[in-house]
Structures are given as structure tokens and as C-alpha cells.
Amino acid sequence: MSAPEATHPLAAVATPGLRGAAGVAPLRVSLPVRETVQVMVRRGREEAFAAAMEASFGMAPPAPGHTLAGGAVTAIWIQPGGFMLTGAGPGLAERAALAFVGLAAVEDQSHGRTTITVSGPAARAVLARGCRLDLHTRAFGPGRAAMTQIAHIGCLLHQVDDAPSFELTVFSTLAEPFFHWLVEAGSGDGVVIA
Amino acid sequence: MARYSGLRILGEGFRGNSGWQPAWRKPAPKASYDVVVIGGGGHGLATAFYLAEVHGIRNVAVLERGLIGQGNTGRNTTIVRSNYMLPENNNFYEHSLKLWEGLEQSLGYNVMMSQRGVINLFHNDAQRNAALRRGNSMRLNGIDAEIIDREGVKAMCPIVDLDNGRYPVMGGLLQRRGGTARHDAVAWGFAHAADARGVDIIEHCEVTGMIAEGGAIQGVRTSRGEIRAPKVGLAVAGHTSTLTEMAGFRVPIETHLLQAFVSEGLKPLIDCVVTFGAGHFYVSQSDKGGLVFGGGLDGYPSYGQRGTLPEAEHVYAAGVSMIPALGRLRGLRSWAGVMDMTPDGSFYICKTPVQGLYMTAGWCYGGFKATPGSGWCHAWTIAKDEPHRLNAAHTLDRFREGRMLDERGNGPFFWAQ
Amino acid sequence: MTQPHRLATGGHVDRATRLSFSFDGRRYEGHAGDTLASALLANGVRLVGRSFKYHRPRGIFSAGVEEPNALVELREGARREPNTRATVAELFDGLSATSQNRRGSLAFDWMAVNGLLSPWLGAGFYYKTFMWPAAFWERVYEPMIRKAAGLGRASRLPDPDHYDAAHAHCDVLVVGAGAAGLAAARAAGATGARVILMEQDFMLGGDLLNEPGLEAWRRETVAALAAMPEVTLMPRSTVFGFYDQGVLGAVERLADHLAEPPPHTPRQRYWTIRAKEVVLATGAHERLIAFPGNDRPGVMLAGAARTYARRYGVRAGETAALFATHDGAYDAAFAIAEAGARIAAIIDPRSDSAAMQRAREAGFSVKAGSVVSGTMGGNALRGIAIGAQGSGARGDAVPVDLLMVAGGWNPAVHLASMSGAALAWDEALHTFVPGTPVQRERSAGACRGVNGIGAAAADGAAAGRDAAIAAGFAAGPDNTLPDTLAADHCSYPVWEVKGRGKAFVDLQDDVTTNDIRLAHREGFSHIEHAKRYTTHAMGTDQGKTGGIVGAAVLAEARGEPVAKVGLPRFRPYTAPIAWGAMAGQEVGKHFQPVRRTSLHAVHDAAGAVWMDAGIWKRPAYYPKREDADAWASVLREARAVRQRVGICDVSTLGKIAVEGPDAATFLDRVYANTFSTLPVGRARYGLMLREDGIVFDDGTTSRIGPERFFVTTTTAQAGPVMQHLEFHLASAWPDLDVSLASVTDQWAAVAIAGPKAREVVAGMVEGIDLSNDAFPFMAVADCIAAGVPARLFRISFSGELAYEVAMPAGHAAHVWRAAMQVGATHGIEPYGMEALGLLRIEKGHVAGSELNGQTTAHDLGLGRMLKKKGDFIGRVLAQRPGMTDPSRPRLVGLRSVDPRRQIRAGAHLLVDGRDQGWITSATQSVVDPGWIGLGMLREGEARIGSTILAANPLMGEEVPVRVVSPHGYDPENRLVRA
Amino acid sequence: MLRIPCPHCGARDEIEFTYRGDATVARPGPDAGVDAFHDYLYLRTNPRGWQAEWWQHSSGCRAFLKLLRHTVTHEIRAVATATETLEVPGA
Ligand SMILES: Cc1cc2nc3c(=O)[nH]c(=O)nc-3n(C[C@H](O)[C@H](O)[C@H](O)COP(=O)(O)OP(=O)(O)OC[C@H]3O[C@@H](n4cnc5c(N)ncnc54)[C@H](O)[C@@H]3O)c2cc1C
Numbered sequence A: 001m002s003a004p005e006a007t008h009p010l011a012a013v014a015t016p017g018l019r020g021a022a023g024v025a026p027l028r029v030s031l032p033v034r035e036t037v038q039v040m041v042r043r044g045r046e047e048a049f050a051a052a053m054e055a056s057f058g059m060a061p062p063a064p065g066h067t068l069a070g071g072a073v074t075a076i077w078i079q080p081g082g083f084m085l086t087g088a089g090p091g092l093a094e095r096a097a098l099a100f101v102g103l104a105a106v107e108d109q110s111h112g113r114t115t116i117t118v119s120g121p122a123a124r125a126v127l128a129r130g131c132r133l134d135l136h137t138r139a140f141g142p143g144r145a146a147m148t149q150i151a152h153i154g155c156l157l158h159q160v161d162d163a164p165s166f167e168l169t170v171f172s173t174l175a176e177p178f179f180h181w182l183v184e185a186g187s188g189d190g191v192v193i194a
Numbered sequence B: 001m002a003r004y005s006g007l008r009i010l011g012e013g014f015r016g017n018s019g020w021q022p023a024w025r026k027p028a029p030k031a032s033y034d035v036v037v038i039g040g041g042g043h044g045l046a047t048a049f050y051l052a053e054v055h056g057i058r059n060v061a062v063l064e065r066g067l068i069g070q071g072n073t074g075r076n077t078t079i080v081r082s083n084y085m086l087p088e089n090n091n092f093y094e095h096s097l098k099l100w101e102g103l104e105q106s107l108g109y110n111v112m113m114s115q116r117g118v119i120n121l122f123h124n125d126a127q128r129n130a131a132l133r134r135g136n137s138m139r140l141n142g143i144d145a146e147i148i149d150r151e152g153v154k155a156m157c158p159i160v161d162l163d164n165g166r167y168p169v170m171g172g173l174l175q176r177r178g179g180t181a182r183h184d185a186v187a188w189g190f191a192h193a194a195d196a197r198g199v200d201i202i203e204h205c206e207v208t209g210m211i212a213e214g215g216a217i218q219g220v221r222t223s224r225g226e227i228r229a230p231k232v233g234l235a236v237a238g239h240t241s242t243l244t245e246m247a248g249f250r251v252p253i254e255t256h257l258l259q260a261f262v263s264e265g266l267k268p269l270i271d272c273v274v275t276f277g278a279g280h281f282y283v284s285q286s287d288k289g290g291l292v293f294g295g296g297l298d299g300y301p302s303y304g305q306r307g308t309l310p311e312a313e314h315v316y317a318a319g320v321s322m323i324p325a326l327g328r329l330r331g332l333r334s335w336a337g338v339m340d341m342t343p344d345g346s347f348y349i350c351k352t353p354v355q356g357l358y359m360t361a362g363w364c365y366g367g368f369k370a371t372p373g374s375g376w377c378h379a380w381t382i383a384k385d386e387p388h389r390l391n392a393a394h395t396l397d398r399f400r401e402g403r404m405l406d407e408r409g410n411g412p413f414f415w416a417q
Numbered sequence C: 001m002t003q004p005h006r007l008a009t010g011g012h013v014d015r016a017t018r019l020s021f022s023f024d025g026r027r028y029e030g031h032a033g034d035t036l037a038s039a040l041l042a043n044g045v046r047l048v049g050r051s052f053k054y055h056r057p058r059g060i061f062s063a064g065v066e067e068p069n070a071l072v073e074l075r076e077g078a079r080r081e082p083n084t085r086a087t088v089a090e091l092f093d094g095l096s097a098t099s100q101n102r103r104g105s106l107a108f109d110w111m112a113v114n115g116l117l118s119p120w121l122g123a124g125f126y127y128k129t130f131m132w133p134a135a136f137w138e139r140v141y142e143p144m145i146r147k148a149a150g151l152g153r154a155s156r157l158p159d160p161d162h163y164d165a166a167h168a169h170c171d172v173l174v175v176g177a178g179a180a181g182l183a184a185a186r187a188a189g190a191t192g193a194r195v196i197l198m199e200q201d202f203m204l205g206g207d208l209l210n211e212p213g214l215e216a217w218r219r220e221t222v223a224a225l226a227a228m229p230e231v232t233l234m235p236r237s238t239v240f241g242f243y244d245q246g247v248l249g250a251v252e253r254l255a256d257h258l259a260e261p262p263p264h265t266p267r268q269r270y271w272t273i274r275a276k277e278v279v280l281a282t283g284a285h286e287r288l289i290a291f292p293g294n295d296r297p298g299v300m301l302a303g304a305a306r307t308y309a310r311r312y313g314v315r316a317g318e319t320a321a322l323f324a325t326h327d328g329a330y331d332a333a334f335a336i337a338e339a340g341a342r343i344a345a346i347i348d349p350r351s352d353s354a355a356m357q358r359a360r361e362a363g364f365s366v367k368a369g370s371v372v373s374g375t376m377g378g379n380a381l382r383g384i385a386i387g388a389q390g391s392g393a394r395g396d397a398v399p400v401d402l403l404m405v406a407g408g409w410n411p412a413v414h415l416a417s418m419s420g421a422a423l424a425w426d427e428a429l430h431t432f433v434p435g436t437p438v439q440r441e442r443s444a445g446a447c448r449g450v451n452g453i454g455a456a457a458a459d460g461a462a463a464g465r466d467a468a469i470a471a472g473f474a475a476g477p478d479n480t481l482p483d484t485l486a487a488d489h490c491s492y493p494v495w496e497v498k499g500r501g502k503a504f505v506d507l508q509d510d511v512t513t514n515d516i517r518l519a520h521r522e523g524f525s526h527i528e529h530a531k532r533y534t535t536h537a538m539g540t541d542q543g544k545t546g547g548i549v550g551a552a553v554l555a556e557a558r559g560e561p562v563a564k565v566g567l568p569r570f571r572p573y574t575a576p577i578a579w580g581a582m583a584g585q586e587v588g589k590h591f592q593p594v595r596r597t598s599l600h601a602v603h604d605a606a607g608a609v610w611m612d613a614g615i616w617k618r619p620a621y622y623p624k625r626e627d628a629d630a631w632a633s634v635l636r637e638a639r640a641v642r643q644r645v646g647i648c649d650v651s652t653l654g655k656i657a658v659e660g661p662d663a664a665t666f667l668d669r670v671y672a673n674t675f676s677t678l679p680v681g682r683a684r685y686g687l688m689l690r691e692d693g694i695v696f697d698d699g700t701t702s703r704i705g706p707e708r709f710f711v712t713t714t715t716a717q718a719g720p721v722m723q724h725l726e727f728h729l730a731s732a733w734p735d736l737d738v739s740l741a742s743v744t745d746q747w748a749a750v751a752i753a754g755p756k757a758r759e760v761v762a763g764m765v766e767g768i769d770l771s772n773d774a775f776p777f778m779a780v781a782d783c784i785a786a787g788v789p790a791r792l793f794r795i796s797f798s799g800e801l802a803y804e805v806a807m808p809a810g811h812a813a814h815v816w817r818a819a820m821q822v823g824a825t826h827g828i829e830p831y832g833m834e835a836l837g838l839l840r841i842e843k844g845h846v847a848g849s850e851l852n853g854q855t856t857a858h859d860l861g862l863g864r865m866l867k868k869k870g871d872f873i874g875r876v877l878a879q880r881p882g883m884t885d886p887s888r889p890r891l892v893g894l895r896s897v898d899p900r901r902q903i904r905a906g907a908h909l910l911v912d913g914r915d916q917g918w919i920t921s922a923t924q925s926v927v928d929p930g931w932i933g934l935g936m937l938r939e940g941e942a943r944i945g946s947t948i949l950a951a952n953p954l955m956g957e958e959v960p961v962r963v964v965s966p967h968g969y970d971p972e973n974r975l976v977r978a
Numbered sequence D: 001m002l003r004i005p006c007p008h009c010g011a012r013d014e015i016e017f018t019y020r021g022d023a024t025v026a027r028p029g030p031d032a033g034v035d036a037f038h039d040y041l042y043l044r045t046n047p048r049g050w051q052a053e054w055w056q057h058s059s060g061c062r063a064f065l066k067l068l069r070h071t072v073t074h075e076i077r078a079v080a081t082a083t084e085t086l087e088v089p090g091a
């Protein structure tokens, strides 16, 4: 038997099309397929880890509240000494495990986390219906990241560009209610699911 | 002092209501008393009343730093019940409930005790089993309890949504003798009756220190001078730690805040007390027409008597989830009280490390219903210098001995109880 | 249809838009821009409600949220909203409203007889009576009181609308869009600060809406604000509370001005606002005066009459009198005169003033040194009596149909007070104003006693600028402000005009000056006691117009100044807010999120009946057509496991990756048993205690590598265990180098259990020798399952030979299907939570109902697991005497003596009539058909073999049960090790 | 509503955090007896004033923090990471 494609947690609900009102600037929602790897640096190995990160992924570990992109991989700060690496697969977890032997614990979370991208002029207003962070341009922006709760569901949020586009990474077993909330919150402007 | 009655009201009405006297005197503190009770909430006033009424100890002062009845007694959701699981608790609360049942007559004051029934809803097998265990424990101790099914819930409170919510209702544990009482009237009624029996109720008298010699209490220092007494009873709810610190010992109490809410006045809508099993929410309707409701603790220690938005949101959301018709009603006012939370959720009525110092405390968010029982047992403990059978297990030392009275198994976390 | 009291021109109503509405079944017409109150007045409707206790006729008293009288039931059916203030309800086409709290018609309410009984229904009368006979309270008195009390009727139908929540952040929040608020927002906005301006009204302007001469400034300012990119204007938004740390709550009404919300539009939105600085520009509420008959329909606040005339183009009366106590009030007389009413008299207790002179010049009859000493009329005002100030005499009667009352201003200090600021007494204004701020907050305009539009605007502009500077911005350009001559608003303090008849300090709750005095006489002399005893300021208006008047009456009785008496504490909400709005979106089905395993669709396809396990949905069982009932399905599934093989989704178990050089040391400390000795490739059952020695959780932990462990927890405790581990790492052992990652969602897991389990697993797993020697009980290894990378565990909860396959969640459905395919020849069946429960009860494994936070390891028969050496959480306190007391209930097995008689969890165990324990779990058995259970029983071990009673008095059951070992099924564990 | 300044994440709403008790008590060492553990687990100063307390940024970076918070005003005066010490001023 050969390894099949993984089933996306939102496969059944996130069917392409328009939800809610046919507004002029609907929220654009897509489901990028990502590998997501959690990295937790060992005590006292921060410098060696940074060097390994530079060597293997071409970037430094991002500062608290920030992301850094090195080629196809983005590193997101999630906790003191903790990062999420995301990128197109396959094999990111193995790469990270190899790169960080003795320097960090590495856990593949590709199936455990589900990423939803939201984009468009309405994005901030829609997110504000559940997100308690200040996402105004003066307070947030591309390259910024935060672990928070959105609509009472834990969420790793980071801003990708000025469209603005945000990536929302949630626990896969809660992706469906999260998605439901998002569509509901955006229904006044309309939500286009890619 | 003349007693209250319908007849007297009639007479006074004809006289322009000019003959009414203060419901309790406002005496200046004497230099000494046989017993000083600290705290003019329901528990302190009830302690004084039962000291006088049951034990004949009338040379008693109740010291209240502000106004009587303005602490938790005056800011709670007024639910009265005895549906506890552990025999140490349910027998005590049942005793209290029986005192409630005759309270109007013993006080000569209408505290508007209303036995309209308390339903605790359950939503799944595990909750139902816990309700059965609790209800059966009550029944085996001679306390009324019923298990009702969905139809039973519907019959008692038709506007509860049995099906539509996230957690459909499976049934409820009903105690018909449970209900509500008018919070303020409880304080005033005990004050009125205690005063009539000679107790001095001294408001605006804050206890600022304890006088003790050789490990025995001698009296208290107050904002109105020293007051001597060989026996002192503490009944200060969320402020217990402050007072025990004055006496030189720490207690297993953390003070947390709990909010309560009242809606605009409505014609009768909810004829019983209902508690939601799937979130923190309970509601009843006051005789004035407002829906009185509340939920869980805000989650962090506070003496601030004011709450926070997230817990309020939860309370309102749980309310609409249980009763979707509430959506169009309006919240009128919200406030909070400071709770003396214990690490097992049960109370203390006991002696303390200081001889002659007694306390009733640790009532968490459930002490209103205990008011007469607490006063009764506290008075007993003070008068006899030993606990009554009903409060023998409720010591401060039970944790040292590993004899917790943890009804729900939530463990040694004050804020989780 | 005509609107006889509507002016031809002027104001902010759109006469071209006609809106039809009904009140008490009669149809009327109004205009866009009207409130229900202004439209009713335009149509000459003056009697709108009945009072709370005495059922006295009441009319529209104010033009805003402070309204005590004009409360109606708005809309019908499921959308009925009781107690809606007509004075702020925006008119829409088709609106219907009904008067409330009456028996009979509004004009003839037979409950009005209560008015005659008032000497006996004074403050607190119910506390003194209704006590005898005792049984009557519940059955007679209380239902009577409750029916009489209360205001409107709630709909009993589910609210059909939905609500929304949203979060805001700003540098400066301005509350109130009157002259002060508009100027504040503009000044703050000019600095570049992010500004939010919230106004509860549907129009921005506050009192400016009554000033035609300043309309140009208002429009220009609003337009300028709208053009500022960082300024957000939010009309129809009530800021209801000021909380800690600069957080305020508000409700925005998105659809209350429409018949019903358009598609995809919530009715209201609840806002949480985090503001660096706050400007409160909430204006002031006009104060009533307590004179006999001050509640008759036709008695109205002066500012309200002015607002009806100027803003709504409505003449609130034809022949009017003004009872003024300050110069600022006189504009009401001019306004109503301009509107075509005749001014019959202006009554003013003062001897003379600038405004009095101007009024005389305008030809009005000004009665200086006078007060209104009474009113005449029935359901409407017909006249007033005018007496000399201080004389107590009733004086001359003057026929009027409108009496405008201006007792002075009560600054709207509610939010400032809620923010923690003490209130300060202003001797000149005879009122309370906000004291020194505690939070980053400032008041501006009328809400701090700065009256007059020009002064208020200047005050607002300064406050807005200061707030922005305090938030870190540099001052922007100044803006032009309205330049008006301010009338003197310092009122002459006339709180009460004594005389015969009821003088109300609280119109809604029917609290009279005599009630306040009675409270004082009975010792309720503190304002908080007096409030509670009389219910003064406890109505839906919370005493906005009369609260301070009651305090003043009390002050007089006490012989002390009002400043000393103070006001009752202000609390949220500044105005009542819809329950639905506070509840937001997460209600009903969305009260909590539904957590689903990656096999959810698979179970659905298999016809699973779902059950809630915390927020998870889990299959309870999978009914088949031939199953007679649910028990038949459960027994069938369990039998499949005992006899053949079954498969079950166990993905909900918590999974934690514990890694690092100190991982083993750490686990030794958090578990009661030892993990450092566990070889790589093996799993061990672990028992975790709380620090108090009570069992916290259990689960299997596997050693994946020398420094890598895979910990599983129970479903319910996954979160708490993670937090427990993190807490102890941070607080007790910060020296340990261990990292924790929750991998619950990453790994799905299925249990494959039963005598044929090995065959099924062998048919789908590659890379492992499954022989008992190579892969014994408690072995763990990575593998390929059905082509996907997986991890295989040989562990068993059912008591059968069993495996668990864990795989990345996205592959779980594929693996499940493969197992079903391979298992088909072995008769595999999926089993749900019910069968899982049955199997573990038969086997004697404890679960949530035994690990209930009250049991020790010893209670559960697991005492021997506690290691003898080394520290671990719970070790010390588990040794307390009460925890090791031999009389504690112990885990036992139970079996119904008559196999057909059901026993239930929650029944108590009676030995010789004494309550000795309870049943924790119960089920039917498949191994030995009949009802069995687990329970906690005092002296449990000693009682094995005896027969006791399972008593369930709640359900009238008493069932003899035999006490047996909890480990009745395969006690030697031969099957699981086979 | 509390706005808690997480040293790692910035100011966040209280709902992202979980209170975890008095931070001035420390778990006794392995040789301590029942009394020491009893005091650690159960006895509280419970001040009406400044309290050092544990909070976890549970919906954020998951760090355990020490807060110096006033139990009447709710003011937060200082925040420290788990290994730092907080001076608790007198009432
Ligand atoms: C929101 C809320 C809802 C609740 N709901 C319920 C419910 O539905 N059912 C129920 O049974 N219980 C409920 N409770 C709990 C119940 O209110 C209390 O347990 C009970 O009222 C406590 O009464 P008390 O007399 O002990 O305390 P209090 O009424 O608080 O009295 C203590 C008094 O001590 C005084 N004091 C403090 N320090 C000093 C000092 N140094 N010197 C002098 N005096 C001092 C205080 O001023 C106060 O008046 C609720 C509590 C709250 C806050």
C-alpha cells in the first residue's frame, strides 16, 4: 500500500464559492497546504541553535512576536525558545530534526495544525470580531506574529502582506468550528473560498 | 420594640406612618461584652441572634466596619438549597434550610423566603450519574430531592431550551424546598430580631486589631476604640484572612470575586431557580421582577467588588443558550462580591489557634443559604467552646489531616472550587 | 393621517418620509428621524404608561435614556422587547408598541386602586407583614406580589435575531458626540491619534441638535471627522461600562431602527474597547423636582420639551408653564413658544435673573420667588398650582397642559465613577461632578458641570487634545469652536416642594419623598440602605433624573448636606443592554466549539450516534438495523471485541511529547511510579497525583528515545495535565531541561482489540515482527501502517489482546478503512464509547468516574504503584492520616444478584441500612450477562463475596448486589499478554 | 478587564491567561514533611493589597509569569519571568 494524500480537516466544509453577502470586497479565504514543525530550543543552546538555523534555513530565529522567511520556509516565534517552521513539504520535519540534533526538540505538527489564509480589505474588520489583538498598521504588520485566541479558539496568527493577508494556524481538531466562525464573521461582506 | 404585623401596618397607615421606630438601635460601643462578633453580614447577625435566642447570651456586640448587610449578604443571587452530596455538608445545609422555613416567624420579619424549587440541569451521562449520587445521598439523609426528566424540566420552566443548544438537556436534580430569599431582608431581619434581644449592632466600627494574651483572645481594637471580650467570633467572609493575620495565623482561604447581574423588571417569567449544567449560569426571578443571575468566579483574587467583561460574556451567553428567549431582555446592573474560597469548597465553623477566637468562614459562593445554619452552629461553638455535631468536620485543620470535604473533586485550587 | 402637534418646519425629521406605526393597536404616522416618543407626542398621545406600584397614569417625561415612564413593549411575537424606552426607540415603518404594566386599558387601569392603599404600601411594607399564616406566603401573598410587580412581559419565544462581538483599540475613545465630544474627537483626531467617537443616539450632536444656529458648525465638524482616516464615528453605540485598565464595553445597535435585521446583519454588536486615553463627554441629565403630583402626564423635563420642539418639530403642549431654577432652562420656554405654544407662566424660586428679565421682555408671565406646589388633572395634566417659595401654601391654579420642569443638571458621571474616580460635590452647581481620575480618563462638557455649548466645546477640545498628547501625540491645529453666550446653569436648589399629595423622587419605582423619610425614621439613613429599603434609583433608569433628589430629601431628614449623603454607587450599565448582545455569537449550538477527531466523517458514514465528551464529539455506538435498541448495539460491539476484534477511535486522548536530557527525571517526579527505568521501545501505565495526594490522571507513557517520551493523558485532563507539567517545570524545577509539546492533534489513534487483533494488525502493518516475543505486551515501535508512517503500541484497555495504532491525523481515515478491510474476514466491528466503557468495567480499569478528584491511589487499589524512593508530586500529602484511613471507601466490583435488575451509577451502597459507598460505573456484561458495576465501598475488600443493597431512592430502586473483585475478567492478564 | 503585559508578547487581555496562585510560596524540597507541604499547598497570606502571583500566558506563549498585582485596584505594577524574583511591597 502506498501513502495516500492526507485528508484536510476542512475538506468537507471549505468547498470553493461565495458565502454570505455578495459584497464589493469580500474576504478571500484559502487553505494552503503546509508542513508545520514545532521547534523548542534546549536550555543554553540558543547560540548554537541560531547558527544551525542560519546554516540550514538561511535565517536567524525570529524575535518574539515576529516571523522571518528564509526561502520557502517561514519561521514564526511562538514562545520563549519556541518556533514554528512552516513551508511547503515534504520533509520539513526531517530536515529540522537533522539540523537541530542536540539543540532543539522537533515535533512535526503538520497534521495537528491547520492553516487558513484570509486576505482582503475587510480582513482586519472581520478578524476584529473574534481577535482581541490590535491589527492596525501602527500596531501590527507583515512579519508580525502572535499566539492568541480568536473566537475563543487558540490561534497562531501572522501577517503576510499589506493586502492585508493573514495566516491563521489553529488546532486541526478545532479547525471546523473556527472556519465556521470565520465565515459567519465575514458574511456581511461576503467570503470567497478559493 | 413593637413587633411588625399587618395590623400594625394598618394602624400606622392611618397615622401617616409616623410611629415607626428604627429597625435596630444605633448604640455606641460599650467597653466590654461577653461576646464580640465581627462582621455585620447575615452570618454575624445570625450568630448574635442565636447566641441570644438559643444560648441566652445577650451581652453581645456585632461590629460592622460599614453598614450591615452590604457585604456578600447584600449582593448575592439569593439561592437557598441543601442539595449537597457529602453528609457532612448536606446535613448542615438541611439544618439551615429548616431554620429558613421558620425564619419569618422566629424573626418577626418577612425575609421573603420562597421555596419555589431549585433545578440543577444535567446534560450527559456523567453529570446525571453525579446528580444521582448527590440526590441519593440527600434522600438517604432524609432530605428532599427528585430526579426529573426533560418533560419535568419543561413543566417547571417551559422556556428552557431542551434541544437546540450545544448540550441538550437530559434532566435535572430538583429540590422543591429550595428557592430564594430577599437578601437585604435577611440582614435586616436578623438585625431587628437580635437587637430586640439586646444585641448591640454597631455599624461604622472597623476591627483593626486583636487583643490576645497568652494565646487567648481578650478583645479587639476598632476604629471606635478597644472593646474587650473573652470570646470573639469572626464572620467577615472574604476579609477573613485580614482578620486572622491580626490574630497571628494564616488560613486556607483565598479571596476571589464573583459577579452577579439583574435584568430589568418583568412580569413573572421564571418560577423556579434553574442552573445550567453546561456552563456557569443560574437564574431566578426576584419578587420585584428582575431576573437575578450569575455564573462563575472571575478567576483571580480580588477584594475589589467589581467584575470583568469576559466572565460576564460567558454568563450572558450561557443564559441565552439555556433560554433563548432571554436574548431580547436587558441587563440592568452588574456588581460583584468578594468570596472566601477554600481549597475544598467547604466551609469552616470552628475554633481557631487563638483560644476564645472562633470563626465562620470559607463560604465560597454558597453561604447565603447557610446564613441561619452558620449563625446557629457558630453560636453553639462559641457558647460551648466546642463544635456542634453538624460542624465538627469543618475545621481549619482538616487539610493537615487529609480529611478534605471536596464535593466535586476539584482539588486544592481555591479558584477552581 | 394628521400629526396635530407637528410643526411645519424645523428640526431633524424628514417630513417627506412618512412612517406608519401603532401604539396599543391604534395606527399613527410619524417621520424618519422621530423616536417613538416624539411621534406619539406629534399625534397628541400623552398617556403612555402606568407606574410600578400605584399604577398611576404616566406620560413622556424625558427625551432620552433617562426616561422613567414611557416604557413600552416594542414589536410583537418572538421579537417583543419589554421595557423599551419610547424616548430612544427610533421610529421605523410598521413599528408596533404596546403599553405595559396595566390591568384593563391604559386609560382605565383597575390596579390604580393601589394608589388609594398607598399609606399601607409604603417603603418596605412587605418585610413587616405577610408572615401569618406561614403557609400563605408561598401560596397567596408572594404570587400576588410577583404578579403585581415587574414591568413588561417578556416574549417566551426564542429570540430570532443574532448578535455579534467585536474588539477595538484606540488612542483616544470619546464617549458622547455633543459639542464637547465632537470637539474632543476633532482635537484628538487632528493630532493623528486613532480616535473612536461613540454616541448612543442615532444622530451626532447631543444638545447641538436643539440649536439651529449651530447646525452649520455641527455639520462641518461631523464632516471633518468623517474625513479623518484614523477617526471612527459610531452612532447608535452606547458605552455601557468602564472597566479596569482602560477597557470599556459598548453595544452598537445595527438593526434596531429597522423592522428586522437585513440578511447577514446582526441586530446588535457588542464592543470591547481598549483605549489608551478616554474622554468622557456624556452630557447631563435634567433633574426633576419633587412636588405633589410631579408625575402627571404633561409634566415633562424642560430640556425634553425643548428637544421635542427643536429637534423633532413637535409641540409637546398647547399651554405651557416652565418651572425653572436656573437661567439655562429658559430656552425651553422660548423653544416651545416658537413652536406655537402659549406660555402661561414661568415659575422660578429665585427673585431675579438675566433670563427672567429677558422672559419678561418677551412677554412671558414670570412668577419670581415661586414654586409649583401641585398639579391637577386625571390622565393628563390640566393645571398647576403656584405657591410662594418656602411658604408651604398651595397658591393659585393656572390651567396648563404642559409643565416643563428644570431642577438643574445631573452630570452623567456614571462612567467616570465606574472607572474608579470618586465624585466631588460642586457647591455652585449643587451637584456631583467627577473627582480626580484614577484611570487614564477625563471628563469634558456638561458631564463635569461645564454648561453652555461654547464652553462645553472648548472644554471638549482641550480634553481631546490633552488626551491625544497623553497618548503620545503632538498637538494638532486648533479648530473653530462655536461662540455662544452661555446662560447661567447654576440652579437654585429646590429639591422638594412640600405639600399634600405624592411627590415622587423616583417616578419608575413610585418612591415618594415620604418613603425616603420613612426609611430614615426606621434607621435606613445611609443612602445605600435607603436605596434598598425604598428601591429608590433601582429601576431601569437607575435614578438618572431623581436619584440626587432622593439623596437631598434624605439629607434634609438627617440634617446634613447632600454632599455628605452622597449617591448610591454607580454600576454598569449606563443604560440597560440587550442580553443577546452581551452573549454575542457563541450561543446555542455555538456555545462552545465542537472538537472533532480526524475520523469524524468515518464515524458519520458508519452511522455513529454521537455523544459529548467535554467539547469533543465521540461515537457512543454504531446502531445497526437489526439492533433492537441502543443496548443491543453496545452489547454487539463489546461482544465483537471479546470474541473477534473491534476497532475504536481513541484520538481524543491527550498526547504530550516530553523531550530533553532531563525528561526521565522529570517524569519520575510528576508520576507516582518510575519512568527512568523504562527501556526505549516500551510503554508503562502511569499514575499522576495532585500535590494533595489525590489521583489526578492516568495513562500510558512510552519511551521513544533515550530523551524522548510520548505521554498520553485522559481526554478530560489533557489540558490540565499539560498545565500541571508546565507549572512544575517553571516553578518547582526550573533547572530541568525538558521541553513539552502538545501533539494531541497531530496524532490520531485507533485501538484494535480482540482475539483477532494481531491478525488485523499484521495485515496492515509493515516493519514489525508482531510475535509475542518480539513485540510483547507494552511494546512500542514506529512502523508503516497501511502505507503511512505510524506508531504501534501494544496496550489494552479492554482486557483483550490489543494494539493502538497512532498515525498523523490526516491519514487516520485511510488507516481505519484499511483496518476495516483487513478485519472484514475476522468480523471486525467498530465500537464506541459505550462498549469501551462496558469492556473496561468488566476488566476493572478505572476511568473518569473513579478518577473523580476524590480518590487516592490506595482507594483505587493502585497503592502499590507509588514508588518508595524519591520525590514525586503528591507523595508527602498522600501520607496524611485521612488519606490512608483504612475506613476510606475502596474500589470494588459489583454484580446484580438478579441479572435482570439494573444497577446504576449514582446509586448508594447500603450495608445493614447504612450508607457505605456508591456505584461509580455500571453496565451490562457480555462475559457473564447481567448488570455489573464498579463502586467505592467502605471496607470494600473485606466485603467481597457479601451481598449488599444498591439503593437509588431517587428512582425508587433497591437492588441486591454481590460485592466482587473489580478485576473479574482475566485477572491474570493472560489475554492481554497472549 | 485585566490587560496583562506579557514580557514576551506584550499586553494581552486577561482571557489569554490563567491564574495559578500565590507566587511567594515555593514547593518544599523532597525531605520536607507534611507540615511544610500543607503550608505550601493550603495556607495563604491572601493580602488585601499587593500580591505576587503566578499566571500562565496559556493562550499565548504559555510562559508562566509572576505578576505583582493589587488585589483591590487590580493594578499590575510588575511582571517577571518564572525564574526572576518579585519584591512584594507592604500594604
Ligand atoms: C455574586 C454572589 C452570588 C452569590 N450567590 C449565592 C447564592 O445564590 N446562594 C448562596 O447561598 N450564597 C451565595 N453567595 C455567597 C453568599 O453571599 C455569602 O457566602 C454570604 O452572604 C456570606 O455572608 P457573611 O455574613 O459571611 O458575609 P458578608 O455579608 O460579606 O458580611 C461580612 C461583613 O464583615 C464586615 N467586615 C469585614 N471586615 C471587617 C472588619 N475588619 N471589621 C468589621 N467588620 C468587617 C464586612 O463589611 C461585611 O459586612 C453569593 C455571593 C456573591 C458575591
Ligand SMILES: NC(=O)c1ccc[n+]([C@@H]2O[C@H](COP(=O)([O-])OP(=O)(O)OC[C@H]3O[C@@H](n4cnc5c(N)ncnc54)[C@H](O)[C@@H]3O)[C@@H](O)[C@H]2O)c1
Pocket (backbone or CB within 6 Å): C175, C176, C177, C178, C179, C180, C181, C198, C199, C200, C201, C205, C206, C207, C208, C237, C238, C239, C240, C281, C282, C283, C284, C285, C286, C303, C304, C306, C307, C328, C412, C444, C445, C446, C447, C450, C451, C452, C453, C454, C456, C457, C489, C574
Ligand atoms: N437636554 C439638554 O437640554 C441638555 C443636556 C445636557 C447638556 N446640555 C447642554 O449641552 C451642552 C454641553 O454639551 P455636551 O457635549 O457636554 O453634552 P451633550 O448632552 O450635548 O452631549 C452628550 C452626548 O453624549 C451621549 N452619551 C451620553 N452617555 C453616553 C454613553 N454612555 N454612550 C454613548 N453616548 C453617550 C449623549 O447621547 C449625548 O449625545 C451645553 O450647552 C449644555 O448646557 C443640554
Ligand SMILES: Cc1cc2nc3c(=O)[nH]c(=O)nc-3n(C[C@H](O)[C@H](O)[C@H](O)COP(=O)(O)O)c2cc1C
Pocket (backbone or CB within 6 Å): B074, B075, B076, B077, B078, B183, B262, B286, B288, B290, B292, B305, B332, B333, B334, B335, B336, C528, C537, C538, C539, C542, C569, C571
Ligand atoms: C437579589 C438582588 C436583586 C437586585 N435587584 C436590583 C434591582 O432590581 N435594581 C437595581 O438597581 N439593583 C438591583 N440589585 C443590585 C443592587 O442595586 C446592588 O448593585 C447590589 O446589591 C450590590 O451593591 P453595590 O452595587 O452598591 O455594590 C439587586 C441585587 C440583588 C442581590
Ligand SMILES: [Zn+2]
Pocket (backbone or CB within 6 Å): D006, D007, D008, D009, D010, D057, D060, D061, D062, D063
Ligand atoms: Zn506571552
